[in-house]
Amino acid sequence: MKKRELIREASSFRDPSGFVFYSGNTIYRQVNTSYKNDYLHFKNSGLCKKLVDEKLLIPFREVSNFKSADSEAFAVLKTETIPFISYPYEWCFEQLKDAALCTLRIQRVCLEHNMSLKDASAFNIQFLAGKPIMIDILSFERYKEGLPWVAYLQFCQQFLSPLLLMAKVDSRLGMVSGIFLDGVPLDLTSRLLPKSSYLNFSTLAHIHMHAHNQKKYGKSSSSVRLKSKALTKNMFLGIIDNLENLIRNTKYSNGQTEWGEYSNMMNYTQAAFENKKKIVKSYLVRQQPKSVWDLGANTGEFSRIAAGLGIFTISFDFDHAAVNTNYLQIKKDGETNILPLLMDVANPTADLGWAHEERKSLQKRGPSDLVMALALTHHLCISRNLTFRLIASYFQKIGKSLIIEFVPKSDSKVRTLLRNRKDIFPWYNQKTFESESSKYFRILKRDPIGNNSLRIVYLMERKK
Amino acid sequence: MLAIILLLLIYFFVFAQPTYAYLDPGTGSYITQLMIGFVAGGLYLLKVYWRKIAAVVKRLFRKPKKTDEKKRTNKRS
Numbered sequence: 001m002k003k004r005e006l007i008r009e010a011s012s013f014r015d016p017s018g019f020v021f022y023s024g025n026t027i028y029r030q031v032n033t034s035y036k037n038d039y040l041h042f043k044n045s046g047l048c049k050k051l052v053d054e055k056l057l058i059p060f061r062e063v064s065n066f067k068s069a070d071s072e073a074f075a076v077l078k079t080e081t082i083p084f085i086s087y088p089y090e091w092c093f094e095q096l097k098d099a100a101l102c103t104l105r106i107q108r109v110c111l112e113h114n115m116s117l118k119d120a121s122a123f124n125i126q127f128l129a130g131k132p133i134m135i136d137i138l139s140f141e142r143y144k145e146g147l148p149w150v151a152y153l154q155f156c157q158q159f160l161s162p163l164l165l166m167a168k169v170d171s172r173l174g175m176v177s178g179i180f181l182d183g184v185p186l187d188l189t190s191r192l193l194p195k196s197s198y199l200n201f202s203t204l205a206h207i208h209m210h211a212h213n214q215k216k217y218g219k220s221s222s223s224v225r226l227k228s229k230a231l232t233k234n235m236f237l238g239i240i241d242n243l244e245n246l247i248r249n250t251k252y253s254n255g256q257t258e259w260g261e262y263s264n265m266m267n268y269t270q271a272a273f274e275n276k277k278k279i280v281k282s283y284l285v286r287q288q289p290k291s292v293w294d295l296g297a298n299t300g301e302f303s304r305i306a307a308g309l310g311i312f313t314i315s316f317d318f319d320h321a322a323v324n325t326n327y328l329q330i331k332k333d334g335e336t337n338i339l340p341l342l343m344d345v346a347n348p349t350a351d352l353g354w355a356h357e358e359r360k361s362l363q364k365r366g367p368s369d370l371v372m373a374l375a376l377t378h379h380l381c382i383s384r385n386l387t388f389r390l391i392a393s394y395f396q397k398i399g400k401s402l403i404i405e406f407v408p409k410s411d412s413k414v415r416t417l418l419r420n421r422k423d424i425f426p427w428y429n430q431k432t433f434e435s436e437s438s439k440y441f442r443i444l445k446r447d448p449i450g451n452n453s454l455r456i457v458y459l460m461e462r463k464k
Numbered sequence: 465m466l467a468i469i470l471l472l473l474i475y476f477f478v479f480a481q482p483t484y485a486y487l488d489p490g491t492g493s494y495i496t497q498l499m500i501g502f503v504a505g506g507l508y509l510l511k512v513y514w515r516k517i518a519a520v521v522k523r524l525f526r527k528p529k530k531t532d533e534k535k536r537t538n539k540r541s
Contacts, residue, residue, distance in 0.1 A: 153493040205500045213499075214492035231494075235501030238508035242500065 010357035047113035089178030100159035120151035157183025186211035202246035272451035289369030296376035371399030388436035
């Protein structure tokens with residue numbers, strides 16, 4: 001193998017069993033000698049094969065003769081590439097729920113093979129071809145009956161807490177995971193959940209009692225003697241079963257939000273809408289991007305045009321109900337190349353974690369080949385006070401080309417936005433839009449969507 | 465189930481003095497697992513045995529279906 005620069009993943013420092021590194025676009029995982037016995041059991045017990053066969057674990061292969069600079073290396077693994085790394089605070093309720101159930105299913109299969117998950121981090125789950133999959137191959141350890149599940153607290157904080165908060169309090173509380181990267185503290189969840197949650201055995205036990213016990217046993221300095229083999233395998237399975245039932249029965253119910261039913265809210269004719277679709281499709285065919293970021297995608301109507309052309313597409317929207325509906329549609333139809341994510345374009349995901357390097361900003365995970373911003377610019381300008389120049393300057397950083405729609409002031413949507421505020425946007429017109437955008441992009445095409453609508457769709461390519 | 469919830473609530477509010485003490489940040493979590501394990505483990509056992517019993521009863525009272533007949537005849541041929 002040729003000698004290339006190896007870059008270690010900044011977030012891969014917690015686990016002494018190994019780490020992730022990159023060589024070009026290829027992802028590798030080093031297995032350290034200290035993890036050798038667990039790794040061999042994982043491979044030889046049939047667990048690895050079963051998890052990969054059930055599409056619960058990312059497929060990988062061992063690389064022989066890898067010139068690793070690290071003397072700790074026992075093996076080097078090459079894993080399948082995930083097209084876009086997303087984070088739990090960017091997932092909607094149903095995505096986090098499926099990721100939680102995936103983790104519990106893995107734990108069940110592990111126990112069948114006398115292994116257990118030593119790590120139940122939500123960051124270890126990614127979405128590949130529309131489904132959650134575990135990407136950390138070093139999260140497994142040999143199970144000794146009697147010992148507790150070491151990742152139980154982590155599971156409750158990273159999955160159960162945000163799920164219950166979203167279902168029982170408000171779906172926007174899912175974003176709290178972006179503040180508490182190690183998981184939402186149980187005492188906080190316990191305080192925020194309604195009092196009625198004390199009447200549900202599972203919530204009472206996994207959240208309220210768990211939070212109470214943590215506080216109670218976390219203060220004294222004297223030691224505890226716990227009987228060995230206290231937690232039998234049956235008790236262990238009972239806990240997993242109970243968590244599974246609780247999560248399965250936790251439903252998203254935040255009612256209908258502003259954008260829940262996009263298609264019913266269109267303010268232009270069906271003919272104009274169909275024409276807009278045709279224009280967008282022709283631009284996509286012309287550009288042939290490998291990846292599309294659809295900003296303000298709502299339930300993914302236009303993302304599906306790109307996905308239908310075989311392009312990996314991410315549907316970003318800040319409305320939880322819209323992202324949830326989009327994900328449920330993907331599940332129902334078995335769509336494999338759309339990833340819906342929660343994102344406020346005016347406040348996109350920032351660099352988070354240790355030294356701002358653990359979890360990457362949206363920009364650092366780009367650029368995408370093409371950015372779509374349909375029926376979005378007027379919201380950014382009029383609701384967020386952003387100028388055309390600021391918008392073009394940011395889009396140039398995250399996309400190599402751009403499909404963007406200009407919605408004029410005469411459009412009823414813009415009139416609605418201006419209804420209760422002073423019009424401080426004298427510059428909001430097509431001429432300024434084009435001249436400001438031209439500072440960052442070359443306008444390749446422009447097409448009015450017609451049929452009594454004055455909206456115009458543009459295809460642009462960023463200037464070098 | 466209501467009785468279990470009631471017992472847990474009593475534990476929760478009445479026994480405020482610690483009976484165990486700190487080992488590591490996971491101690492509270494371990495003790496919680498032990499407490500839930502007794503109830504959840506019991507329910508899990510019941511579930512597993514109930515499924516087994518239900519399967520036996522189902523097999524005993526099931527009438528042979530036409531498809532089963534077909535399979536048998538196929539096997540013979």
